[in-house]
Amino acid sequence: MIQNNTGAKIIGAYPYKHFANRGKIERILLTLKAYRETAKTIGHLQWYLFFTKGRFNKNYPVKTINAPLWERYKETCQWQVVGILKSFISNVQNKFTEVIINSSLSEYDKRILLYINKARKWLWHDKLIGKTFADKDTGTVYVITKGHLHLAKKIFKHILKKWKRPNLAKINMHLDDKVVKLHKKDISKAKSFDYWLKVSTAEKGKPVYVPLMKNPYVETLEEENKCNKKFLKFVQIVEREGDIFVYLLKELVRRNYIPKTDSISIDIGLTPLIATEFGDLLGRKFFEKLKEFDHKIVTLQKRLEDQGKRPTSSKRYKKLVARLRAYLKNEIKRCFNKLIKLYRPARIIVEKLDFKSPHLSKRMNRLVQLFGKGIITEKLDRLKQLYNIEIEEVNPAYTSQVCSNCGYVDSKNREDTQTFKCKACGLKINAQVNAARNIRHRSSVPEITIYTSKKVVLKILIERFLRTPLGSSYMELLSDNGGVNSSPPAFKIGSYLVGYLKSQTSSADKGINVYE
Ligand SMILES: [Zn+2]
Secondary structure (H helix, E strand, O other): OEEOOOOOOOEEEEEEOEOOOHHHHHHHHHHHHHHHHHHHHHHHHHHHHHHHHOOOOOOOOHHHOOOOOOHHHHHHHHHHHHHHHHHHHHHHHHHHHHHHHOOOOOHHHHHHHHHHHHOOOOOOOHHHOOOEEEOOOOOOEEEOOHHHHHHHHHHHHHHHHHOOOOOHHHOOEEEEOOOEEEEEOOOOOOOOOOEEEEEOOOOOOOOEEEEEOOOHHHHHHHHOOOEEEEEEEEEEEEEEOOEEEEEEEEEEOOOOOOOOEEEEEEEEOOOOOEEEOOOOEEOOOHHHHHHHHHHHHHHHHHHHHHOOOOHHHOHHHHHHHHHHHHHHHHHHHHHHHHHHHHHOEEEEEEEOOOOOOOOOOHHHHHHHHHHHHHHHHHHHHHHHHHHOOEEEEEOOOOOOOEOOOOOOEOOOOEOOOOEEEOOOOOOEEEHHHHHHHHHHHHOOOOOOOOOOOHHHHHHHHHHHHHHOHHHHHHHHHHHHHOOOOOOOOOOOOOHHHHHHHHHHHOOOOOOOOOOO
């Protein structure tokens, strides 16, 4: 699945240190409180519109909305709320795709359900019954039936039910120029702050002026022409532990990027964070660092439990989780930047990622999954936008269990969690480098698309292996001797191959002796 560059603006949000006194902070916090109330009310209304009319409406007349803020503030709030809800629905849409791709549906049905998903017609669909579309390459014509639409609705509602809807009671303010204005330093005064941010408050006509200092990092970005000099007309005001944090927005400049490599395949995981098909291991200490975090989180969690407290009510716990998130973000960014510097690829081939490890606690696994996926998706999006790098996703089934050398598939092709060792040809290699090579291979095997089910992928892999010299010599030995003889090749036949052979011989029993 190749995602194209959208050409949309690329935006960076940067923190600017403020010098507002307590009184000003309090007034902004009160405004935030009213803003959140407003967001909640607007949220109810927008969900109602979504379920009855089929879509959110960011321009819904705010006069009719009963909320503690004045009109233009309500408008700003509504824009933000609809943005949040839309991105939530996009996530549901992505999840829908994942569910369909990993389902046991036929490829034909999968294509139809993905079509419905793409059109976002999960709920209001009568007009779609009988509609057809064709695949330009194969000429196959797909017909949407009532059954497809019914299934789409069921899956969509199931995901919606399972996922928590965005909590609008906790949002921060993303304000536009209807309610904030940035003023530059007054040069007539010797001692003055770099900027004054005029923030409208819940009390109409009584704004607060927040003094701000320059951000040196943004200045270097400007000097290197990596971002636009002008500020965008949006400001984010974030609340943390009773204080406010101000973020100003800049448009980033698309980089002049000349690729050096056509493409590179990578495996994203824990040991290391990124492995390339060429054997590079980027972020080798990633897992160790996660284990350190895990230890701290588990210890703190236990202590809180002993005190009868819930982790989410603890400031220390929240701080720790925030630090973990920041670490993940930095490390993922660093490793990808290194990858880009090393290879300057025009295309990156990846699979849907999975960050689970049996060596981390349940809670840690959840946190890493939760943050990691989002951060990586964001980073890949950014690479696409900034450098126009194509991101190609391939079918992930069995990429960690196939030998990239001989093609033999076995769940036991492992020495330990980090080392891949092939039971057939003896290849010993970092497990993720092996996976990265398989990912590369996937992108060149036309019969395995992202729609192919796991079962079919396995069958294709086994049949490919059996056609290789190693695979066929092995089969000969099996039928000659009625079992596994000595070398070569001498390896215990794995359960996948047993299953495959059984399915091939079940009708006419050839009496191949296989044992586990
Ligand atoms: Zn092998």
